[in-house]
Amino acid sequence: MDEFTVDAFVNRDDPIPVISFDVNDDLSDDSEQPPPTPGGRKRDKILQHGKNLKDNLRNVQGKASETTFSMQDRLLEKLLQQIIPVEDLSSSRAETPSHDYITRPSFSLPTMSANFRRFNARIGVVFVFQSKVIRLLSWHTTSHTLSFLAVYTFVCMDPYLLTVLPLAVLLLALLIPSFIARHPAAPPTITSQTSATFQYSTTGPPIAPAPTVKPAKELSRDFFRNMRDLQNSMEDFSRLHDKIISLLTPPTNFSNEPLSSTLFLFTFLSALILFVASHLLPWRIIFLLIGWTVTSLGHPTIQRQMLTTHKTHVVPREKQAKSMLDSWIASDIILDSAPExxxxxxxxxxxxxxxxxxxxxxxxxxxxxxxxxxxxxxxxxxxxxxxxxxxxxxxxxxxxxxxxxxxxxxxxxxxxxxxxxxxxxxxxxxxxxxxxxxxxxxxxxxxxxxxxxxxxxxxxxxxxxxxxxxxxxxxxxxxxxxxxxxxxxxxxxxxxxxxxxxxxxxxx
Known part of the structure; x- marks a missing residue:
């Protein structure tokens, strides 16, 4: 259970507790087993049983056709089929012509389990990208963040560089690292007690295998780390969704008609102004300032300063500003018209x-x-x-x-x-x-x-x-x-x- 999947994408920033079995590592190697003794037959049987158990767990495949499910899974699947109605594919095809060429399986507990395992073994690349973006925007390495801002500035000043950006990512993130992996440099030679020479040559045949991306093996440490990151991502999405709904829904669903009417008025006027004068705005400078501002707000020093400013200046005047807005809405927004x-x-x-x-x-x-x-x-x-x-x-x-x-x-x-x-x-x-x-x-x-x-x-x-x-x-x-x-x-x-x-x- 402690092995890593070779060439698998997984977020390995910090350790997580994983499931472990009370099976010694010497069970995986037959040559290291002690010779049988007259008094150790029972112990040999236990060791052999543990080895078989570990092999069976490793041989579990992600395909439902190759997996033997327990009686509990089958009973639960039958119960869910009684609760959840099975879709009538013929009626859906009759209603939607595009469904004639699409066949989707109905809900099945074994299929759900197999698809989740396959998905979890391959989702690591998303978490790696998420971790790198967080490191970049939180100024974890200052040189990396400044390099990103420099590239962003060039793109804002000359938007045509957006066509070059995907090709540059392909060269710097995929092709060059793959070539270096195939042609690794020779170990440095020490010429003196304090200095070493490093020579890299691009000539000659490849001396290392090509790097590949493989899904994480089931029941491995990478697999469980992906499960941890997937669990935390679902929680983050739920919190973000609830926060957005709590902020966006009350002003827009006309539960408070004066507030929603005020928002509608300002939105409509802004749309009219942008419709007429949007071509006059310096969009390059605007996007440049937005990018620098958002990235700068992620700096730890600026975040501490913002928290201090929020506590000392914003919170004491929040109620006063809200009361002023409510009084202005009450005096200028009139909603006393008779019903239709x-x-x-x-x-x-x-x-x-x-x-x-x-x-x-x-x-x-x-x-x-x-x-x-x-x-x-x-x-x-x-x-x-x-x-x-x-x-x-x-x-x-x-x-x-x-x-x-x-x-x-x-x-x-x-x-x-x-x-x-x-x-x-x-x-x-x-x-x-x-x-x-x-x-x-x-x-x-x-x-x-x-x-x-x-x-x-x-x-x-x-x-x-x-x-x-x-x-x-x-x-x-x-x-x-x-x-x-x-x-x-x-x-x-x-x-x-x-x-x-x-x-x-x-x-x-």
């Missing part, structure tokens, strides 16, 4: 009975006029029988206690371009169907009027249109149809909706 209101409508439908009396039929969202789609298809009107059953739309509530009769029947009839009706301008403002008179020759041209009209020979057809008049005029003419309707209106306003509910539907 809309007008909803309902049509009261009545039907003429065989006895010649009007019967209340239902309340519908459609006027059910003679040329409506439902009437042409022969469908029944849809709605509710009682006024009290009419509910406000989802996300809205009534702002008035009662429904009001629309006295301007002519306007909503003209707005919907309704034809074949008689509009009542007085009284209860009913809009009646018209029973048209036509010749026998017109049945072929107007078959939809056959069920509501009585043919009278010798009279010409009345063109489909709407007319207005009083109820007495309509009854005197004797041309009322079997349906009449009138419009009721009522105001609604938006109501408060919880965060976990669906957004309200807008009325049209």
């Amino acid at each position: 209101t809309r007008e909803v409508e309902i049509f009261e439908l009545q039907k003429l009975s065989s006895a010649g009396e009007w019967e209340s039929w239902l309340f519908s969202s459609s006027p059910y006029d003679p040329l409506s789609e439902a009437r042409i298809k022969g469908e029944r009107a849809k709605g509710t029988r009682f006024f009290e059953d009419v509910k406000a739309p989802a996300g809205w509530e009534w702002s008035e206690k009662k429904w009001a009769l629309d006295l301007w029947s002519r306007e909503w009839v003209e707005e919907r371009i309704i034809t074949g009706v008689e509009v009542e301008t007085e009284g209860e403002r009913w809009v009646y169907d018209i029973r048209y008179e036509y010749d026998d020759m017109d049945e072929d041209f107007f078959p939809e009027l056959e069920s509501t009209a009585t043919p009278v020979k010798g009279k010409k057809k009345v063109l489909p249109s709407w007319e207005e008049g009083s109820e007495a005029d309509v009854e005197r003419r004797g041309r009322r149809g079997e349906w009449r309707r009138r419009r009721w209106v009522r105001m609604v306003k938006r109501k408060w909706v919880a965060r976990d509910t669906a957004s309200p539907t807008l009325l049209k």
Whole structure:
């Protein structure tokens, strides 16, 4: 358990506790085992059992097909399959055409375990890079940090050097170290008691194997160090995520509407200014100053000074600055506007009975006029029988206690371009169907009027249109149809909706 993986990327900055077994190192070498004695057969069996155990642990592979899982793993996998529904790949392919060429395995505990081991054995390169960046920005080696700032300055002054930067990294970080590893220098020769000469030659055949990058072996010290770094990285990500959410969410989710409105105002004005004047700003100098400032803040001396300044100057005046901002927001940001209101409508439908009396039929969202789609298809009107059953739309509530009769029947009839009706301008403002008179020759041209009209020979057809008049005029003419309707209106306003509910539907 104490060996290192050769040529494996791992962060070896500080030691960590690792799992160890009570098996001596001499178990790995058969030649070093003591000769058997008459009284040591039991000890030999224990040593052989320990050796077999260690070999079995080392031979564990990352592939699930080559791994024998215990009964506990299989039972846990079956339990998880019952809890977590298996994805229906056929339905996903039908919904998303791009999934036809992508096959992803469903959740499986052995696959998860094997993938985690393979991932953990190869994640060391990320932790090595993270460690080097932290060392660079924390001024661990001053010459390295100053060299980085010099390169950053050249790139800011001449952004075209960004095209050279990847090639320089390839040369200095990969190719030259690999060549030196293949052609190592000869040991120095001592010419005197105090000096030594070092000669390096690039000629001649390679005398060392080429360096390779290999994943860390399972159950090795590098493997467990990767697990430690992965564990700490997950904790760092969780803390960073929670910190960002705690700082960013309250000002932006409009839980405090004055503060969010102020942020929206400044953001909108800044966007307008940058949209117009962004090409006038010296972006090279700006990025140069930002880079130097961020790197300088990582210096230990500056960090100590910043902590002292924060404790002595910022904290005592923090409450005062917050109160000033709150007072400014309260005086300049006005959020006392009334809630949004809309007008909803309902049509009261009545039907003429065989006895010649009007019967209340239902309340519908459609006027059910003679040329409506439902009437042409022969469908029944849809709605509710009682006024009290009419509910406000989802996300809205009534702002008035009662429904009001629309006295301007002519306007909503003209707005919907309704034809074949008689509009009542007085009284209860009913809009009646018209029973048209036509010749026998017109049945072929107007078959939809056959069920509501009585043919009278010798009279010409009345063109489909709407007319207005009083109820007495309509009854005197004797041309009322079997349906009449009138419009009721009522105001609604938006109501408060919880965060976990669906957004309200807008009325049209």
